């Protein structure tokens with residue numbers, strides 16, 4: 001059923017029912033409330049949207065304007081959209097599909113505001129799908145991509161819901177209007193942490209799709225002359241084509257492994273939180289925010305590199321690459337705009353750095369911040385050794401975190417307020433956080449290829465891919481590694497040479513590495529990436545199905561071109 005709805009396309013958006021609405025019930029409803037709604041959601045007996053973002057606020061959740069005011073006389077919450085900008089705007093499925101929504105609203109009881117909380121609101125009749133009384137719904141109009149999804153708007157005109165419709169696993173409002181605090185005010189945000197974690201896998205899968213399409217096509221496409229008189233070579237034989245595609249292929253594997261770690265961490269930390277141990281929440285938030293931001297940004301850029309590497313046919317929707325790019329671009333904005341998310345990671349790093357300065361031993365993904373030597377140890381390094389490469393990335397990140405934090409401390413010592421010092425150092429902070437996440441991805445990639453249960457021939461290929469990913473990162477960000485002399489110019493030259501060698505080493509396995517993603521043609525939806533490689537025949541068939549080809553002479557000729565040509569000829 002869900003698959004059928006999924007393929008319905010135009011106007012039916014059930015993705016958010018699965019990835020946001022249902023998980024919100026799982027994570028924020030009491031056991032009693034789960035009995036009422038969870039099975040209905042899992043069986044798609046109701047269809048839901050996750051309605052948090054408003055026309056005026058998406059990033060700043062504490063600034064949301066929708067209100068949920070408790071009325072003890074009727075034991076109901078009154079949901080209201082007080083302003084135009086409080087209109088819920090963007091939620092997937094909200095426009096035409098969903099008949100329920102979890103609505104994030106400012107909770108008021110006994111005249112006091114307790115901040116954003118989630119409420120279950122029925123928005124359409126289960127009989128005729130008409131909007132419920134007091135609810136105004138609609139689609140927000142065409143977007144860059146994903147136009148099969150009805151991202152919608154919703155307004156609430158004093159809509160009354162039972163007290164029990166507040167999702168009360170963490171915070172509660174008693175019948176008399178007493179507010180009961182949650183263990184942490186940020187638990188209301190827990191589903192966003194979960195969803196950001198899933199975006200890491202979405203990014204990996206998107207980059208895997210794009211590299212599958214581009215690598216396969218680069219084996220079919222022959223172009224130009226590498227040597228006079230010789231047959232046109234596969235374009236994948238050009239080193240520049242390998243330099244475009246193989247770092248993206250390596251990143252797809254790196255992000256795939258990072259998403260494994262993210263999933264494991266989310267499960268372990270939320271398991272501890274179920275037992276009341278909140279100690280891991282800050283690290284989980286910082287890691288999910290940073291990984292979401294980093295992987296989606298690299299993926300969007302990487303998909304466009306793959307698109308360009310396919311020449312003109314890459315620009316055609318037949319390639320599947322423009323749609324992939326549009327989807328990946330959405331991942332950079334949705335579920336926490338990338339800059340804002342990376343700043344959240346930076347906030348955590350600055351805090352950890354201060355703790356390390358005060359003598360605390362750091363653990364988890366920031367442990368390296370206390371272990372890395374501040375003074376660079378220059379020297380001839382073995383730039384093909386994974387341990388050396390991981391250490392270089394950790395040194396770079398530690399140096400940049402220290403630099404940004406010290407810069408901020410300096411600004412405050414000059415008398416700047418903390419918030420002003422933060423803002424004036426935020427570009428440094430973003431770069432430091434990106435370096436931190438990059439070092440995590442490299443370390444996790446290296447640890448995975450060294451421990452994953454595969455036969456040694458596969459481990460050798462994965463190790464080459466990890467070296468390629470790391471060497472590409474060092475050469476692309478050489479200045480960061482040279483700045484304090486930790487790496488020398490000779491090290492960077494060695495890294496470039498090893499990178500060229502890795503491109504040649506990965507070439508024979510490139511098709512096998514993309515086939516290993518096991519992405520069916522029905523998922524790839526790409527003429528260029530077809531498993532059977534019959535690109536040209538299917539490109540022609542695809543073009544013939546273009547709506548413009550329904551008639552030999554298009555109606556626009558008679559309407560516009562013919563009179564225009566006639567009048568021009570008459571003037572000759």
Ligand SMILES: CC/C=C\C/C=C\C/C=C\C/C=C\C=C\C(=O)SCCNC(=O)CCNC(=O)[C@H](O)C(C)(C)COP(=O)(O)OP(=O)(O)OC[C@H]1O[C@@H](n2cnc3c(N)ncnc32)[C@H](O)[C@@H]1OP(=O)(O)O
Nearest residue numbers: 052058059060061146186189206285327328330334335336
């Ligand atoms: C190829 C792809 C194919 C297809 C894809 C195509 C289309 C689909 C694409 C996307 C659609 C799918 C889903 C989209 C869903 C959505 O977008 S849902 C809405 C998402 N919205 C957000 O994410 C909002 C982002 N904003 C926030 O999270 C917060 O406002 C904030 C920016 C974090 C700021 O919060 P706040 O002001 O309250 O906090 P701070 O003052 O900054 O920090 C205070 C302390 O709180 C800690 N904190 C913050 N958030 C969390 C959290 N979630 N968990 C735990 N702790 C948190 C923060 O670290 C501070 O701690 P301290 O330093 O110790 O004080």
Ligand SMILES: Cc1cc2nc3c(=O)[nH]c(=O)nc-3n(C[C@H](O)[C@H](O)[C@H](O)COP(=O)(O)OP(=O)(O)OC[C@H]3O[C@@H](n4cnc5c(N)ncnc54)[C@H](O)[C@@H]3O)c2cc1C
Nearest residue numbers: 050052053057058059090091092330333334335336337339
């Ligand atoms: C395809 C798609 C699907 C979506 N689905 C849903 C959904 O199902 N449910 C839902 O509730 N929402 C959904 N959203 C909305 C999405 O969550 C928001 O658009 C997103 O959180 C960004 O918020 P914003 O639009 O307010 O951006 P803004 O924050 O207005 O971003 C504009 C600029 O301001 C900058 N900025 C903002 N705050 C800061 C800061 N503190 N420091 C530095 N710079 C800052 C940003 O970096 C950015 O450059 C969806 C959006 C898209 C594109």
